[in-house]
Structure formats: structure tokens, C-alpha cells
Amino acid sequence: VWEGLKNFKGAEAVYIKPMYWAEHGLDGLVPADPASTRFALCLFETPMRSTEPVRLTVSPYRRPSPEVAMTHAKTGSLYPNSGRMMLEARARGFDNALALDMLGNVAETASANIFMVKDGIPMTPADNGCFLAGITRKRILKLFRDNGIAAKEKTLTVKNFLEADELFLTGNYNKVVPVIKLDDRDFEPGPMAKQAMTLYMDWARSTCK
Structure with a gap:
């Protein structure tokens, strides 16, 4: 490297x-x-587009369960499903798609993990084996908790996300990206996404010294 x-x-x-x-x-x-x-x-x-908020829509396609796909790895076999989620979402004027698992709970998006914030508490879907719980997601959880923020992993529904105060994505490509729309619900880029990015970049720069 x-x-x-x-x-x-x-x-x-x-x-x-x-x-x-x-x-x-x-x-x-x-x-x-x-x-x-x-x-x-x-x-x-490639530029980091962390400052460019995204618009999400619930995808009609779902993440497979571990019984039917190699969900514990970042495998090429899963990319076509993500690709059709993204294409379908963009055909309807959105940037990315919110993907559900086979039980109808929120898993992630087509290309990144997702967090919601309610009453000051950041939450992300629990790792149930149907999606890749990425390294940036894990790092953000740890940074939140190390700094006194009680971040949670739990089963979450679309209703939970629509009623949230703030949404943001995490991933190795763009690190932290705010969400400004989920279907008909508009959001403002929130303080928790900004704090997550600040904590992440401070950690990243400290490891390079």
C-alpha cells in the first residue's frame, strides 16, 4: 500500500x-x-463525497438470508442484487435504496450501512447475518461509545426510520454521509452525523502519525 x-x-x-x-x-x-x-x-x-447528502427510497428488493447466499463476506455474487436496488431507486429519482431483510426489517442500503437517531440516541440495524456489518459501522459504534454516546444495535423497521430525527450512512468509501430524504419524509443533515465524521477523521489521522 x-x-x-x-x-x-x-x-x-x-x-x-x-x-x-x-x-x-x-x-x-x-x-x-x-x-x-x-x-x-x-x-x-476518487473523491470522498461525505458532504453530499443522499435521498433514499425503500427498495422492492431484499437482502438474502444466510441460508441462501454468502452474506458474511463482501462477495461479487451479492453485487448484482445491490446494483438492481440502486438502478430501481435512481429510476424513481432517488440516490440510493433502503434494503430490508427477508423478515421486512431494515438491513442497510444498497451500498452502505445505515444509522438512525432518535432522541439523541444513534441506532443501527442489529447484525443478523443477512448483510455485511462493515468495518466503518463497527468503528463508528466504538467511537460513539468511547465518547459517552450510547449507540445501539437493534432490530429496526421502516416505521422507526421514518419517525427518526436524523439518518446517516456509514461505509469505507465515503465514511459518513447524511440522508436528507426517505421516500416522502424530508430530513435535515443532523449533528450526530457531523459528530460521527469528526470522531472518525480524528481517529483516522491519529493512527497515521
Whole structure:
């Protein structure tokens, strides 16, 4: 990573993407042969759009359960489902889609984890195995709790989100992004999203010293 970063000027935002795949297995299917695992590291310039709020709509498509998909990994096989969620949402004038699990509870969005805030308490859907509980989500939870904010993980419904005071997304690509609309409900970029971003960037810069 450090060698690759030398190819950039130092001022631009760079996304670091490690990738693994197996070249051999049982007739090209699983189980893959671990000895054939290959690795690639991709670094590319891309801006962080944390200051650009997003508009969400509830997707008609759902996240699969662990019984029917490899939900515990960031796998390419899950991307087509996310892609159709995003395309359907954008066709209706939104930026991203709120994805439910098979039971009808909120899981995440098509491309990031999600938090809601009610009465000063940030909450995010509990990790029930049907979506990838990302590293940025986990970091934000820890930073909140380390700073005296009682962030919760719990089962949440669309109704909970529509009645929230504030919504924001977390993900490794843009870190923290405020939500300004969920279907017919408008939101203002809130203080908890701003605090989450401040705590995250302070932590990130402190680890680079």
C-alpha cells in the first residue's frame, strides 16, 4: 500500500481495494482450492463525497438470508442484487435504496450501512447475518461509545426510520454521509452525523502519525 501511494501526489483521496479469488476448485465451482488463491491490490483516486447528502427510497428488493447466499463476506455474487436496488431507486429519482431483510426489517442500503437517531440516541440495524456489518459501522459504534454516546444495535423497521430525527450512512468509501430524504419524509443533515465524521477523521489521522 505504501509503495502504491507513492504514485500519487499526496493531496487527493485514494481508495484502497484488496481483492481475493480462487482460480481452481471443483469443476470451477465451490469448494475452491485454497492453494489457488490469488490477490490483487487496487489503489485509485476518487473523491470522498461525505458532504453530499443522499435521498433514499425503500427498495422492492431484499437482502438474502444466510441460508441462501454468502452474506458474511463482501462477495461479487451479492453485487448484482445491490446494483438492481440502486438502478430501481435512481429510476424513481432517488440516490440510493433502503434494503430490508427477508423478515421486512431494515438491513442497510444498497451500498452502505445505515444509522438512525432518535432522541439523541444513534441506532443501527442489529447484525443478523443477512448483510455485511462493515468495518466503518463497527468503528463508528466504538467511537460513539468511547465518547459517552450510547449507540445501539437493534432490530429496526421502516416505521422507526421514518419517525427518526436524523439518518446517516456509514461505509469505507465515503465514511459518513447524511440522508436528507426517505421516500416522502424530508430530513435535515443532523449533528450526530457531523459528530460521527469528526470522531472518525480524528481517529483516522491519529493512527497515521
